Every structure is written in structure tokens, then in C-alpha cells.
Amino acid sequence: MERIVDIATDGRHLSAHRGHLIVSEGHEEVGRVPLDDVGAVIVHAHGVTWTTNLVVALAERGAILLLCGAHHSPVAICLPIAGHHAQNGRMRAQWEARRPLAKQLWRALVIAKIGWQGAVIAAAGGSAAPYAFMARRVGSGDPENVEAQAARRYWGELMGAGFRRDRDAGGANGLLNYGYAVMRATCARAVVAAGLHPSVGVHHANRGNPLALADDLIEPFRPLVDWLTMRLLGAGVVEVTPAAKRAYAGLIALDLPGEDGTTTVWQAATRAAATLARAFQSGQASDLMLPRPPAALDLAALPVPVPA
Structure with a gap:
């Protein structure tokens, strides 16, 4: 079962490391999820940053990055270019x-x-x-x-x-x-x-x-x-x-x-x-x-x- 990862706390940093999505605050890790388990990452919080390596790793696995605005309405999405083999x-x-x-x-x-x-x-x-x-x-x-x-x-x-x-x-x-x-x-x-x-x-x-x-x-x-x-x-x-x-x-x-x-x-x-x-x-x-x-x-x- 693929997982929906929700980022709702301000100031978090998202990165990829050794096959995992790493969530950090400051320089301290506060959570991690295997990238292969992620179906989508939804960002609601402000001041969230992420690395290009993470976005690439998500795209390579067909996962998406969804950004939300006021009242949790989606405003932007990052989708992989290459998907199904056909x-x-x-x-x-x-x-x-x-x-x-x-x-x-x-x-x-x-x-x-x-x-x-x-x-x-x-x-x-x-x-x-x-x-x-x-x-x-x-x-x-x-x-x-x-x-x-x-x-x-x-x-x-x-x-x-x-x-x-x-x-x-x-x-x-x-x-x-x-x-x-x-x-x-x-x-x-x-x-x-x-x-x-x-x-x-x-x-x-x-x-x-x-x-x-x-x-x-x-x-x-x-x-x-x-x-x-x-x-x-x-x-x-x-x-x-x-x-x-x-x-x-x-x-x-x-x-x-x-x-x-x-x-x-x-x-x-x-x-x-x-x-x-x-x-x-x-x-x-x-x-x-x-x-x-x-x-x-x-x-x-x-x-x-x-x-x-």
C-alpha cells in the first residue's frame, strides 16, 4: 500500500537519503519514510524546503509532490514525465x-x-x-x-x-x-x-x-x-x-x-x-x-x- 505523506508543520526540510524521504527540522531528523512506499507528498505548511534530489527520486518512482494553498486547496503539482511503459x-x-x-x-x-x-x-x-x-x-x-x-x-x-x-x-x-x-x-x-x-x-x-x-x-x-x-x-x-x-x-x-x-x-x-x-x-x-x-x-x- 502506497502512503500519502502530509507535511503540515512550518519550517520542515525534505530530502532523500539512502532510499528514504527524510523530514528534518533544523539539523535534526524528525521522521523518515521509504521512498518506495510513497505515492504522494502533500505540502500544506509554510517555509517548507526540499532538495532537487528528493523531487527526482519521487518522480523516478512515479510519486507526486502536491502543494496546497489556503483552506487545503491544491494549487500546484509536480508530476513525473515518464510513467507507464506504454x-x-x-x-x-x-x-x-x-x-x-x-x-x-x-x-x-x-x-x-x-x-x-x-x-x-x-x-x-x-x-x-x-x-x-x-x-x-x-x-x-x-x-x-x-x-x-x-x-x-x-x-x-x-x-x-x-x-x-x-x-x-x-x-x-x-x-x-x-x-x-x-x-x-x-x-x-x-x-x-x-x-x-x-x-x-x-x-x-x-x-x-x-x-x-x-x-x-x-x-x-x-x-x-x-x-x-x-x-x-x-x-x-x-x-x-x-x-x-x-x-x-x-x-x-x-x-x-x-x-x-x-x-x-x-x-x-x-x-x-x-x-x-x-x-x-x-x-x-x-x-x-x-x-x-x-x-x-x-x-x-x-x-x-x-x-x-
């Missing part, structure tokens, strides 16, 4: 994918996301039926914007009628921002490992977005972050504390029930990215394999890493 062919297929294929892929992602939203609401004591109905209405490219319709209902049911999703706010929104940053880094890592370019999306197409494809792929995984956030809020965690960060970092190791047996969130993201690459090459959206929503009881029983 990268050239896969990127060419990705770039040349026709619009009908992209629209079918987006439809599959939206359906999966809405299904997961229904599972979260059901696990919280509501009904998943309206979400199943909305998922059936999603057309190619989601021309009716059913995703937004589901989101309006979902946030009201999950967080209350007065809640508004705000990337620049703290509290519950800050927790969501941090959780999404972790999941976004996970999806970006999976996309790069699959030999795809993260800036070429199937739906997200902002030219200034270096992680457009990761922002597509993250959609079915967002409700897992929402579910953990609700568990944290229920446990009295209302800010992004060290305990909350550990909980979100542990989310990628969470076991999910699937058609082929139990798999972790990280493995599900990796499979989704690999099958997305296959879909680009085959021209068949049906090749894309996304994590299916669990039953409400299965989701409620997941050992979510909520701090005591």
Missing part, C-alpha cells in the same frame, strides 16, 4: 479520443458518483431511491446536468439545508477540501501510473487545470470523503487537526466490497485509471471499471479511521 500510445489515444467516447465516459462517472451519494445518504438513515432514479436519467455527457441536481439534494440531506459548498471556507468545508486534496492526489497518481496525462480530461477542460483527468476520475470517490467527513464531525472534529489528517490519509487503505472481492480505495482508483486507459485505446466506454456503491449496511459498517 505511455506514448496511451496518451495519443487519450488525446485523440472522440467526443462521443468522452461523453459516454463522463456519463459512467456521473452515474457512479450519484450511486455513491445514494449509498452515503442511505447509510446516514435516508433513502437512496431518489438517487437511483436520478442516475437512470443521466444521458451521454449528462446534457440535463443531473449531477448538479443530485448534488443540490445530496448536500441538503447530508449537511442540512443551510450548508453551502465553499472551497474558501473553513469548518466542514475545510475538512472536505483536505479530504478531496488527498483523494485528488491519489487519482492523479493513479492516472500517471496508467500512462495517461492528467491535464487532458473527458469533461473537465479548463486549460489552467493540470489535473483535469484526475478531477474526472475522483467523482465516484468524493462521497467516501463526504462520509468520513460526517463521521469526523459526529466525533467532534470540526477543523483539520492532525487526527483528521491521519483519518483522511488512511482512507485510501479502506477496504471496499466489490464484485471481485474486497479491494482498497487505492486499488480501486488504480483499476479505474488503468481501465480508463484501456477505454481510450479501445474506443469502448464499457471498458471503464468503477467502484460500485455498497449497500447502506456495508457502508455503515466500514472501519472508517475516525479518531477517538
Whole structure:
């Protein structure tokens, strides 16, 4: 299982030494992680420095360096140039994918996301039926914007009628921002490992977005972050504390029930990215394999890493 390394203390220095990521303060080592175990390094703190050798070592292993700004929102990312052994062919297929294929892929992602939203609401004591109905209405490219319709209902049911999703706010929104940053880094890592370019999306197409494809792929995984956030809020965690960060970092190791047996969130993201690459090459959206929503009881029983 690859690890998400979070740097949240100001003034730390990051370097590579004998196969390890070394974290130092002053001239004293305060932590180390084997580089081969690192999937992503997320930097939230100020005054953090790092060596070129470390960035090169991370890139050689396909790991990423993600920098966050205010309220834990990602602002920059360092990605490896060379990734999967079949990268050239896969990127060419990705770039040349026709619009009908992209629209079918987006439809599959939206359906999966809405299904997961229904599972979260059901696990919280509501009904998943309206979400199943909305998922059936999603057309190619989601021309009716059913995703937004589901989101309006979902946030009201999950967080209350007065809640508004705000990337620049703290509290519950800050927790969501941090959780999404972790999941976004996970999806970006999976996309790069699959030999795809993260800036070429199937739906997200902002030219200034270096992680457009990761922002597509993250959609079915967002409700897992929402579910953990609700568990944290229920446990009295209302800010992004060290305990909350550990909980979100542990989310990628969470076991999910699937058609082929139990798999972790990280493995599900990796499979989704690999099958997305296959879909680009085959021209068949049906090749894309996304994590299916669990039953409400299965989701409620997941050992979510909520701090005591």
C-alpha cells in the first residue's frame, strides 16, 4: 500500500537519503519514510524546503509532490514525465479520443458518483431511491446536468439545508477540501501510473487545470470523503487537526466490497485509471471499471479511521 505523506508543520526540510524521504527540522531528523512506499507528498505548511534530489527520486518512482494553498486547496503539482511503459500510445489515444467516447465516459462517472451519494445518504438513515432514479436519467455527457441536481439534494440531506459548498471556507468545508486534496492526489497518481496525462480530461477542460483527468476520475470517490467527513464531525472534529489528517490519509487503505472481492480505495482508483486507459485505446466506454456503491449496511459498517 502506497502512503500519502502530509507535511503540515512550518519550517520542515525534505530530502532523500539512502532510499528514504527524510523530514528534518533544523539539523535534526524528525521522521523518515521509504521512498518506495510513497505515492504522494502533500505540502500544506509554510517555509517548507526540499532538495532537487528528493523531487527526482519521487518522480523516478512515479510519486507526486502536491502543494496546497489556503483552506487545503491544491494549487500546484509536480508530476513525473515518464510513467507507464506504454505511455506514448496511451496518451495519443487519450488525446485523440472522440467526443462521443468522452461523453459516454463522463456519463459512467456521473452515474457512479450519484450511486455513491445514494449509498452515503442511505447509510446516514435516508433513502437512496431518489438517487437511483436520478442516475437512470443521466444521458451521454449528462446534457440535463443531473449531477448538479443530485448534488443540490445530496448536500441538503447530508449537511442540512443551510450548508453551502465553499472551497474558501473553513469548518466542514475545510475538512472536505483536505479530504478531496488527498483523494485528488491519489487519482492523479493513479492516472500517471496508467500512462495517461492528467491535464487532458473527458469533461473537465479548463486549460489552467493540470489535473483535469484526475478531477474526472475522483467523482465516484468524493462521497467516501463526504462520509468520513460526517463521521469526523459526529466525533467532534470540526477543523483539520492532525487526527483528521491521519483519518483522511488512511482512507485510501479502506477496504471496499466489490464484485471481485474486497479491494482498497487505492486499488480501486488504480483499476479505474488503468481501465480508463484501456477505454481510450479501445474506443469502448464499457471498458471503464468503477467502484460500485455498497449497500447502506456495508457502508455503515466500514472501519472508517475516525479518531477517538
